[in-house]
Amino acid sequence: xxxxxRARRRTLARLCxxxxxxxxxxxxxxQAAEVPSYCAELKQVAALALTRDRFASIIGAAREGNFLDSxxxxxxxxxxxxxxxxxxxxxxxxxxxxxxGIAAHRxxxxxxxxxxxxxxxxxxxxxxxxxxxxxxxxxSASITINTDLTDKGEHIVRLILFLRSR
Amino acid sequence: MxxxxxxxxxxxxxxxxxxxxxxxxxxxxxxxxxxxxxxxLVGYSFFQAISLYAEASAAAANSPVLATSLSPLDGILxxxxxxxxxxxxxxxxxxxxxxxxxxxxxxxxxxxVQLPYHSATLVWVKLAAVFFAWLLCAIxxxxxxxxxxxxxxxxxxxxxxxxxxxxxLYGLLIGAVALFAASITESSATAAIVTxxxxxxxxxLDFTIAGRPGWLEWLAHLSLTQFIRTxxxxxxxxxxxxxxxxxxxxxxALATVWLPPGIAVRQKLMRSAVCVGAAAxxxxxxxxxxxxxxxxxxxxxxxxxxxxKQLAGLAEPLAITVHLAPEDPRYxxxxxxxxxxxERVMPRISIRLAAGRQSLASSAGDEAYGEIEYRYxxxxxxxxxxxxxxxxxxxxxxxxxxxPAPIPSAxxxxxxxxxxxxxxxxxxxxxxxxxxxxxxxxxRRLPSGNPMFLKExxxxxxxxxxxxxxxxxxxxxxxxxxxxxxxDLTNETAGAEPKxxxxxxxxxxxxNDGGKKLLAVDGRQWKEGQSxxxxxxxxxALYGERYAEFLDRVQAYAYYPYxxxxxxxxxxxxEITVRFEGLSGRIDQGAGILFNLKPNGDYLTIRANCLENNxxxxxxxxxxxxSVEWVRNTPTATxxxxxxxxxIAGNKVEGYLDGKLYLQHTLPQPVSGKIxxxxxxxxxxxxxxxxxxxSE
Numbered sequence: 001x002x003x004x005x006r007a008r009r010r011t012l013a014r015l016c017x018x019x020x021x022x023x024x025x026x027x028x029x030x031q032a033a034e035v036p037s038y039c040a041e042l043k044q045v046a047a048l049a050l051t052r053d054r055f056a057s058i059i060g061a062a063r064e065g066n067f068l069d070s071x072x073x074x075x076x077x078x079x080x081x082x083x084x085x086x087x088x089x090x091x092x093x094x095x096x097x098x099x100x101g102i103a104a105h106r107x108x109x110x111x112x113x114x115x116x117x118x119x120x121x122x123x124x125x126x127x128x129x130x131x132x133x134x135x136x137x138x139x140s141a142s143i144t145i146n147t148d149l150t151d152k153g154e155h156i157v158r159l160i161l162f163l164r165s166r
Numbered sequence: 167m168x169x170x171x172x173x174x175x176x177x178x179x180x181x182x183x184x185x186x187x188x189x190x191x192x193x194x195x196x197x198x199x200x201x202x203x204x205x206x207l208v209g210y211s212f213f214q215a216i217s218l219y220a221e222a223s224a225a226a227a228n229s230p231v232l233a234t235s236l237s238p239l240d241g242i243l244x245x246x247x248x249x250x251x252x253x254x255x256x257x258x259x260x261x262x263x264x265x266x267x268x269x270x271x272x273x274x275x276x277x278x279v280q281l282p283y284h285s286a287t288l289v290w291v292k293l294a295a296v297f298f299a300w301l302l303c304a305i306x307x308x309x310x311x312x313x314x315x316x317x318x319x320x321x322x323x324x325x326x327x328x329x330x331x332x333x334x335l336y337g338l339l340i341g342a343v344a345l346f347a348a349s350i351t352e353s354s355a356t357a358a359i360v361t362x363x364x365x366x367x368x369x370x371l372d373f374t375i376a377g378r379p380g381w382l383e384w385l386a387h388l389s390l391t392q393f394i395r396t397x398x399x400x401x402x403x404x405x406x407x408x409x410x411x412x413x414x415x416x417x418x419a420l421a422t423v424w425l426p427p428g429i430a431v432r433q434k435l436m437r438s439a440v441c442v443g444a445a446a447x448x449x450x451x452x453x454x455x456x457x458x459x460x461x462x463x464x465x466x467x468x469x470x471x472x473x474x475k476q477l478a479g480l481a482e483p484l485a486i487t488v489h490l491a492p493e494d495p496r497y498x499x500x501x502x503x504x505x506x507x508x509e510r511v512m513p514r515i516s517i518r519l520a521a522g523r524q525s526l527a528s529s530a531g532d533e534a535y536g537e538i539e540y541r542y543x544x545x546x547x548x549x550x551x552x553x554x555x556x557x558x559x560x561x562x563x564x565x566x567x568x569x570p571a572p573i574p575s576a577x578x579x580x581x582x583x584x585x586x587x588x589x590x591x592x593x594x595x596x597x598x599x600x601x602x603x604x605x606x607x608x609x610r611r612l613p614s615g616n617p618m619f620l621k622e623x624x625x626x627x628x629x630x631x632x633x634x635x636x637x638x639x640x641x642x643x644x645x646x647x648x649x650x651x652x653x654d655l656t657n658e659t660a661g662a663e664p665k666x667x668x669x670x671x672x673x674x675x676x677x678n679d680g681g682k683k684l685l686a687v688d689g690r691q692w693k694e695g696q697s698x699x700x701x702x703x704x705x706x707a708l709y710g711e712r713y714a715e716f717l718d719r720v721q722a723y724a725y726y727p728y729x730x731x732x733x734x735x736x737x738x739x740x741e742i743t744v745r746f747e748g749l750s751g752r753i754d755q756g757a758g759i760l761f762n763l764k765p766n767g768d769y770l771t772i773r774a775n776c777l778e779n780n781x782x783x784x785x786x787x788x789x790x791x792x793s794v795e796w797v798r799n800t801p802t803a804t805x806x807x808x809x810x811x812x813x814i815a816g817n818k819v820e821g822y823l824d825g826k827l828y829l830q831h832t833l834p835q836p837v838s839g840k841i842x843x844x845x846x847x848x849x850x851x852x853x854x855x856x857x858x859x860x861s862e
Contacts, residue, residue, distance in 0.1 A: 065848060066693045083753045083847060084694050091752070128779035128798040146777045149804050151750065158777075160753065 038074035039115035087162040094154025101155030187295035208306040209594020211249035223582035225656040233580035250307040259361035262344035267354035296341035320581035324461035332397025335410040342417035349424040400462030408452035416445035464578035472570035482543040483514040495825035500552040655683040669698040672727020689848040719767025723789025730842040740860040748776030751849040758844035772821040776804035
């Protein structure tokens with residue numbers, strides 16, 4: 001084999017390797033965009049819902065009414081708290097228009113599905129515009145994602161994770 | 167050249183004929199019976215009206231805003247005239263039929279037509295006598311207005327004259343129909359059946375098909391109840407008055423055609439066809455009359471003066487396309503608040519229901535449903551609002567004109583007035599009936615006059631039977647007019663628990679919202695598992711000796727806030743409606759109608775949710791909740807008022823949201839139990855107009 005042919009083969013091999021690395025990197029980059037920044041916390045809360053002690057380890061001080069503080073907040077979300085000991089909830093940032101709220105709702109839904117892929121699935125028969133439901137594999141907990149209008153007139157997305165059976 | 171008959175008819179005096187007709191009416195029992203029956207009927211309605219008006223007035227003593235909603239037209243006149251309407255509908259035909267039916271039965275008609283009068287003259291004189299009889303029948307209802315006025319209550323001359331005119335035209339129309347029926351039939355009984363078929367058929371039209379789409383809606387416009395309603399709203403419509411006059415004339419003309427004996431039926435049919443054809447053409451013409459006058463003091467049928475002036479000056483045509491079913495409550499709101507007023511004020515306006523007047527059922531899936539398109543000249547815009555506050559600026563923007571500055575005018579102050587109804591009871595139950603009996607007795611002693619005309623026709627058995635039928639019909643149909651039970655919050659104390667409802671779980675209180683009292687459930691303060699304060703006493707008040715089981719269940723499973731209607735012991739069939747608004751709630755914004763509440767605490771509820779846009783029938787057994795029927799895609803925007811309705815028929819349940827039927831389910835057992843309102847978690851909701859219409 002001539003040196004020039006070997007050089008060409010090495011160049012081709014390097015190109016293939018570089019292309020493969022680039023594609024893998026790109027895939028990881030794309031995947032990283034789908035998996036949200038709050039995925040770790042969400043997985044933690046979702047996992048606790050299925051344990052024997054439920055949310056006991058992350059429930060904080062009592063607030064007004066039936067609300068309690070949460071020791072775990074989803075990154076980028078606000079006002080994460082518990083309603084009683086069985087319902088965890090967080091609000092997104094506020095949006096000026098309903099359209100922005102609806103777009104954010106769709107995005108959050110995709111992010112949550114991506115984050116909990118495999119263990120949670122959408123219940124399409126329960127969905128309405130601006131409202132979606134996911135159940136865990138054992139049907140013992142639910143996540144709902146809905147839109148709401150705040151006192152300030154801002155449109156927000158709200159995530160609620162709750163235990164189903166009483 | 168005049169025929170001998172014509173010249174004879176022109177020369178013959180009409181007054182003796184009219185006097186004879188009056189004596190015929192006064193000598194019969196039908197008129198007096200009607201008057202006697204009308205006394206308690208009108209009296210009861212008047213008493214109820216002044217009682218409710220007094221309650222509202224007392225509540226308005228410290229609230230100028232509430233006072234502005236008090237109009238004697240709505241509060242006193244319309245309900246009192248409503249009872250008169252019932253009496254006229256069911257009983258007045260018997261009075262009117264008598265002026266012709268008796269003559270036909272006794273053979274006096276054959277003599278009558280030989281006198282030097284045209285058939286038309288005979289019929290018009292009889293109609294004039296019917297008009298006089300109607301005026302006599304109106305004495306009880308007019309006396310109620312006089313009592314109100316003498317006692318110091320406010321009356322608007324324009325409003326009462328308009329209302330009176332509406333009922334007068336209605337009475338004349340019934341009289342003309344009765345005359346026509348008497349002219350085509352051989353006996354009074356048959357004529358009565360024909361006339362009642364007309365009047366009661368009109369009710370049937372109104373009750374059964376009003377608000378339905380398509381040709382049924384057109385048919386419902388023929389309802390005489392709808393005809394009266396315009397006058398009750400204080401609107402004097404040129405086309406309506408002219409149309410009623412044309413209808414009266416048509417039936418009188420038909421009676422003229424059919425009155426003379428001895429003319430071939432074929433000839434009568436041909437003449438009748440000509441009359442009907444002419445009437446149809448005239449009705450089409452009068453329907454084009456747009457002129458109408460809003461006689462109400464609060465200008466409820468008009469926009470503000472500045473807006474009316476600005477809109478009247480818009481020269482381009484305005485085309486409005488409404489994507490709503492006619493039976494949709496939003497369309498009713500839009501029609502009343504905006505379209506009817508625009509039609510009155512704008513010279514060039516066309517309104518169209520899109521999709522061929524679609525029905526609510528067929529609207530599912532139509533994304534444009536609920537939209538209203540406005541096209542002014544070449545510009546157009548779309549809105550979903552039914553409020554003039556949003557629609558008028560939109561029209562001004564399309565027209566490129568600024569929103570007009572308000573023109574200073576006197577605000578409607580409202581007329582709160584508290585009147586003790588004791589005298590009204592005395593008048594309608596004792597004094598007026600005695601006066602009527604005396605007048606009856608006096609009428610029987612009238613001079614007989616010409617024996618041919620004034621032969622006293624004794625009350626024969628068929629007339630007696632007719633009256634018995636009429637009274638029976640009134641007795642049977644009156645319950646249909648029973649007022650629905652509405653939980654009245656006007657006397658409740660803001661900040662306190664409601665008195666008309668019993669809070670069982672959750673924080674329920676009366677709140678004042680811009681002068682109006684509403685029932686609120688405030689889940690923001692409530693802790694799950696907490697029953698309402700004093701629950702033991704409340705349980706005892708609801709279930710008496712059997713309260714213990716109920717109390718145990720409530721205390722064990724106090725997870726969902728609810729109140730129970732105090733005055734509804736056992737609801738099995740009928741409709742329960744409520745209006746609600748979601749104010750806040752992170753976990754839930756739920757509003758439900760609770761029913762089938764058993765002494766063991768089990769119940770059912772149909773609830774809407776502003777955060778979920780779904781309508782669900784839930785079952786609660788031993789504190790455990792399970793969904794029975796789940797309907798998604800039910801738009802329920804937060805911070806907006808919605809109508810929720812549950813209709814029960816045995817074990818069949820229907821759930822409506824904003825007038826649209828979404829949920830249907832058949833339960834294994836018929837519904838039976840107490841009813842109330844329901845909510846969930848941290849929901850902060852307002853409820854209003856909780857109304858129960860129970861049926862057998």
